[in-house]
Amino acid sequence: MTDGTFVSPYPVEDPQSLAELERAQGDLARAVGRLVDATVRTRQERPVLDEVTARVDTLVERLLEQAQEGPLGIETSSDGRLRDHANPMLGMRNPIAPPLVMTDDEGGVTCTFSLGAAYEGPPGCVHGGFVAAVLDQVLGTAAARRGVPGLTAYLNTTYRRPTLLGTDLVCRGRIDRVDGWKIFASGEIVDPQGEVTAEAEALFIVPRWAREHLGTPTGDAGDFAPPAGETGVSPTP
Numbered sequence: 001m002t003d004g005t006f007v008s009p010y011p012v013e014d015p016q017s018l019a020e021l022e023r024a025q026g027d028l029a030r031a032v033g034r035l036v037d038a039t040v041r042t043r044q045e046r047p048v049l050d051e052v053t054a055r056v057d058t059l060v061e062r063l064l065e066q067a068q069e070g071p072l073g074i075e076t077s078s079d080g081r082l083r084d085h086a087n088p089m090l091g092m093r094n095p096i097a098p099p100l101v102m103t104d105d106e107g108g109v110t111c112t113f114s115l116g117a118a119y120e121g122p123p124g125c126v127h128g129g130f131v132a133a134v135l136d137q138v139l140g141t142a143a144a145r146r147g148v149p150g151l152t153a154y155l156n157t158t159y160r161r162p163t164l165l166g167t168d169l170v171c172r173g174r175i176d177r178v179d180g181w182k183i184f185a186s187g188e189i190v191d192p193q194g195e196v197t198a199e200a201e202a203l204f205i206v207p208r209w210a211r212e213h214l215g216t217p218t219g220d221a222g223d224f225a226p227p228a229g230e231t232g233v234s235p236t237p
């Protein structure tokens, strides 16, 4: 959803100012992302660590002087699309988002990414939970491309070989089958040698509470009849 699959029903008052704010939020997230990486890898001694900790605490206080109470949820972006900026996989405002960059292709969605020291599980390898998180996001995005924003009902992940940190990885996701509000998807992560490191089969379901806003599926191809009096959520043209 972060890449703006859905048009927002709420107009933005001043898109240009919002775009500038988004740029600054993105810059902050990237800087803090480097801080996270440096925090994991630094070999500095105690006095330097103490000094940096004090400085970081001061910066945290500064940011919290004006901050959202609780999580961000979904917001309308400067381009008029709905985005979840806090998403830990591709959220523009989240420093731990790798970030995953998605491109649409004929069969679904392709994402190229690389994960650093902050994502380490077994030595030199991506933590299995993050491997699953990447697959969840990519398969979920492929499912959402049908205009159906589903939640993961299950994600069955098979780890075939270690997924290495610091390598250029590709994750592909595709829809296998649509059955009403249920979207069955599958995908895999492939390493630079072309070997599949992990693969997953998943089911995404449009939750009951969201169905009334989306209308009724009119077939198994992701077509919707909007509910009476509503335009529904518009998928990407």
Ligand SMILES: CCCCCCCC/C=C\CCCCCCCC(=O)SCCNC(=O)CCNC(=O)[C@H](O)C(C)(C)COP(=O)(O)OP(=O)(O)OC[C@H]1O[C@@H](n2cnc3c(N)ncnc32)[C@H](O)[C@@H]1OP(=O)(O)O
Pocket (backbone or CB within 6 Å): 001, 136, 137, 138, 140, 141, 144, 149, 150, 151, 152, 153, 154, 181, 182, 203, 205, 206, 207, 208, 209, 210, 213, 214, 233
């Ligand atoms: C204005 C609209 C806005 C919408 C916004 C939506 C947000 C989407 C956002 C962004 C998309 C981009 C991609 C994101 C990627 C990352 C995704 C995640 O990380 S998701 C977080 C982890 N997942 C959860 O927290 C789910 C927790 N579970 C639930 O909420 C429910 O169990 C849910 C939604 C999965 C289903 O519950 P029910 O009450 O809505 O639907 P019931 O009626 O129970 O089931 C419908 C059908 O599905 C089957 N079903 C349900 N669960 C199943 C399961 N685990 N396995 C197999 N079938 C299952 C049922 O048997 C039923 O089938 P029969 O229609 O009778 O044929």
